[in-house]
Amino acid sequence: MKKQNPIIGIIFWTLVSFLTLFPIYWLFVISVKPAVQLFSTPDLILSDPYWGNYAKVWGDRLLRSYMVNSLIISSGNAILCTILGFFACYALSRFNMSGKESIFFWTITNRMAPPAVFLLPLFLLLTQVYAVGEWNLLDTRIGMILVYCTFNLPFAIWTLRPTVDGIPKELDEAAYVDGASAWKVITEIVFPLCRPGLAVTLILTWVFAWNEYLLAATLTNFNARTLTTGLSEYVTTTGTEWGIMATISVFTLIPALIVFGLVQKHIVAGLTFGAVKG
């Protein structure tokens, strides 16, 4: 590590942080303005905040249930994708299956699909094919968890692969010689060693699922509706309620911030992890 004058670093990063934070700050400013003031001259400094939007959003039972849905769907999806992605990476890294590199590339092509056109077939599949009698997957949390796998599972596989590849094969082999079962090797030896990579994968898939909009807007209508879709309900024919929209946006940011703060330590660990092996 090079030493340098700490003042320069602080000034530089304060400037960068200002640029980074400004749009978030502005979102907050909009959320504490009454509707009539929105279109008057914009002031840089916040004066006389108005908390009416917050009271309105917090008091809305519907939005609270959207938040619960968002939490369940993104957490369920992130955990599912990280675990399945880890298993897939272990398979791709340790076995000589024919065509495994093609499979590896194929998984990511699922993330490339332009979303707009795939809404219709997903809608038809969820309502008509994945249905038992009256019950179908449309507008269910489990349905959304599975649909989000199309973009998050490939991402998990691609971010985890270097981590799993980086665990020396000799460790597995030594454990097998000692008579450990394959399940034990995977869950008790390799899995804990991959923890930093798993934490990074978990948080990024969680954020992608939490922020998804287009699929949630089309494939849910009440029971599994998420917070991001709650935003669009304030774009009405009589005009957009920007204040309420900004307030909901602030509400969607808070859980993401908390989750991010919780694993921040692991992300740092995940980043230095490479240095240990290098």
Add this chain to the structure above:
Amino acid sequence: MQSNKLGWILLAPTLVILFFFGVLPFIYVVYVSFHSWNPFAANPDMVFNWADNFRRIVFDEEFLNSVGVTVMFVFFAVLSELIVGYFLAQAFMKEFPGKAIFRTIHTLPLIMAPIIVGSVWKLMTTPSIGIIPHYLDEWFGISMNIGTSAPTAFATIVLMDVWHWTPLVTLTLIAALVSLPPDPFEQAQIDGANKRQIFWHITLPMIAPAVVATVFIRLMDALRTVDEVWMLTGGGPGSATRFVGVHIFKEVFPKTNYGYGSTISVIVLYLTIVACWLLYVTMLAPRTKKKG
């Protein structure tokens, strides 16, 4: 070494989920792409029309234009993100007080939903109510209007994308830089190499896999960007920011041209896969194999 059977068992859940939620919808889209189908038109039936849609796409100026705009957008956005991300990652390699806080702040845009990013940037840049045009005019006398000026709208979208996604690039590049062994750098300094030579001949080749992997992820996501652009400009003014994702969205939702929209999607998906495959085969695969 265990038998390959276990490998397939571990891979099975992934393959099953991706088959039912990725491959089946894709097959359906390919099927629809050979039909003329507009469920809300006078004739709502799906009519098989051979490869007419594919013939039409070759002469569709709007589509070709959107491909051009998308390529420009991806080029400028991803290149700026790489350059800015690299400098920030290098800056984070040094020790300074408050580093953890600054790094947390820097990663904040990453957790914002694209649709929210689009809304905030719209509120900041819309003429007459936005703060940026207001102060640009008041302090510098520059008038900025993303509703009428095509270059301004395009630049604003690139800037928004850079603001939103540079943190991801920075994070992956920090990971790559941290894992570099120190020996080659010390050796190069002893041999009297200057900073530029060290960058081009040592740092860049060694972090190349991480750079390519980052470009790969960003390229893929930038090609399918819809939410942010839809919120900010809706593809306009004219067709200045009408990226392929937005173009398909317009074809499918307001016009309900499912048949033709599917054809465009199939072509776009095909082009994306080819571009990514070339990048992967030439840059990523040989390096990872050498390492393994």
